[in-house]
Amino acid sequence: MNSPVKELIKQLVSFDKSSIQPLYIQVAQQIINAIQRGYLAKGSKLPGTRVLSDILNIHRNTSVAIYDELASQGWVNIVANKGTFVLIPDENFSKIKASGQKVNEAYDYYPEDSGFPFQQSFNLASTEDKTISKYIINDGKPDLRLHPTHQFSRWYAAAMKRKSLINKWNITHIESVSVFKTQLCNYLNVTRGFKISSKNIVNTRSAEMSLYIVSQLLIQPQDLVLVGQLSNYASNMIFQQAGAMIKTVPVDDDGLDVDYIKNHFTKNSIRCVYVNANRDYPTTVRLSAKRRLQLLQLAKDFGFAIIEDDFDYDFQFDGSAMLPMATADTRGMVIYLGKLGQSLFPSFHTGFIVAPDNFINEAKNYLQLLDKQGDLIQEQMLSELISEGEIYRLKKKNSITYKRRRDCISHFLDQYFRGIIKLKVPSGGLAIWIQFEESISLIRLAQEAVKLDLFLPKTILYQDKTTCAIRFGFGHLNETEIEIVIKKLKGAYNNLINS
Incomplete structure (x- = not known):
């Protein structure tokens, strides 16, 4: 007859070998979760490492690592020649269980509202918009793809040593x-x-x-x-x-x-x-x-x-x-x-x-x-x-790339928006200021752009009685992406004007 603990582990534990997180961590966290929820009581004996490796179809060394991880966090006690036994580090958990409250109830929900007053601030309300658009215009951020990943790994490792x-x-x-x-x-x-x-x-x-x-x-x-x-x-x-x-x-x-x-x-x-x-x-x-x-x-x-x-x-x-x-x-x-x-x-x-x-x-x-x-x-x-001198070299190298992108976006804006906008090519920076010759609804333009898989956050749109402009960040886009984005923006503009 199979042990109840073995059957429980078979039912509760699953893992993804393709995950970035190590397999032994995945399994250890699920066993901890089972202990927290009361499925594995204090004093329960867990299967030996060989048995656990058979149950989960993993290498025995991985089973050893799982129990070592649990022991290092205080969830089990490994007794030589006797086995591995469940502990409960937090005594409050035991008190809750002893009081008759269902263990699972403590984890079913978390309060949505606080039971105490606190100072709220409209000023700090999130200005971030949520979008799933493929292309996004920001206010002028660098391109993370230019980050020297391989060199950076060596620099970071050297600093750590x-x-x-x-x-x-x-x-x-x-x-x-x-x-x-x-x-x-x-x-x-x-x-x-x-x-x-x-x-x-x-x-x-x-x-x-x-x-x-x-x-x-x-x-x-x-x-x-x-x-x-x-x-x-x-x-x-x-x-x-x-x-x-x-x-x-x-x-x-x-x-x-x-x-x-x-x-x-x-x-x-x-x-x-x-x-x-x-x-x-x-x-x-x-x-x-x-x-x-x-x-x-x-x-x-x-x-x-x-x-x-x-x-x-x-x-x-x-x-x-x-x-x-x-x-x-x-x-x-x-x-x-x-x-x-x-x-x-x-x-x-x-x-x-x-x-x-x-x-x-x-x-x-x-x-x-x-x-x-x-x-x-x-x-x-x-x-x-x-x-x-690496900081200076990186800055000079990336500046060449960003200058090329600035020239690229200036070219395509002139090609697709000639007579519609006015702009002055900046001597630097990762954004360009686009002013529309005739006022349009920038909110409606953004709505039309989303339909074409292009997102314009509200924070880059500037519109009042005398201004109708966009702070168009281009640093995060390469030349191919810039042309695609400008075409989509022109399509959104055409749809707005013709609607």
Whole structure:
């Protein structure tokens, strides 16, 4: 007669040999699930490894690995020459079972609503749209397919083997000077014209985290924050969450209109001005040299901070990128935000804040609350990639690819939308600003596009009384895909006009 435990394992355990997850983990998790649900009681003897291998038709070494995994998590006790017996690590489980409650009931559902009040925020409501379209236009993201996967695996493995890494994990305070910060400072000094040391910089997980920390340190409720007329929805949400009162400033061909600020606001009434000096978001226009100097002077006269978000400095195709406004700041009025490693996979991008010493000290304190652990492996690897020149080489190599794509999308837009749109080819960046000559419903255009398997998220559509435009990100599309997407967009436009 077969053991009930054997029959139970036959019924409950299944696995997929083609799965990425190891087979022994798959089986161990299902046995744990059976224990949690009360199918395998405490003290039950499990089949021996040979019997288990016969039941599941697996190698005996896999059976050994399954029991070792269960034992390492405290779910079984392996007694030499006697067998493997079920344990229940969580005594609360035993209490539930003893109380008469059905074990399965605890796992049938989870509450949809909390039983306690909490603060809800409309500002942080998800702006992500759900779609199953084959082609998607974003606001200007890099192409993950250009990530150097094989090289990256070697770099990552090498960083993991560094003996100094373990010692760094045990440090419980922020190091005054780290190798990564030193390398990052050197890189920025060479490539962006800074003259900073490690005391002027703090690195974060992302540009969004950098801006969040800055906003928390800088902004009090009802503080006035000025942004560009159309601006970036993500940065606006961060400011709103900090309690800021946001007002917009016109943007023309020379960028943010500094005279407008001077003429419409008064001294000490502005907390900060948020600007994308290199390429305005979303219009891609550059803040002119004259206006940069005017803004710096006005910041001193009016007593406001400048947040310079240089999110795509590395993507410059024609000529040289204009140096950050922060490099000309001699009075400590500019907080500079940037990104490093955009040629790598997103989890290995790093954001950073450049500012005067006292502000960076406070930013480090705040970062300790949000991300005390940090990512030492990432920092170790990026330090070596900077030191060996790999970051710079990847940036230059990918820039050639992105420039070709920019030229490609400009060509096809001119071919399919001549007379319908107007655009100015940007000198860099991974997005192009498309303005329709005659206003149309962009929401209806997006609806028609979805029918053709092309998705336009709401966050790239800009429409009001004077604007009908799309921030068209092209970086993630190759030349073949660009032509397909432009054809689909034209088809959606034709369907809209003819409907």
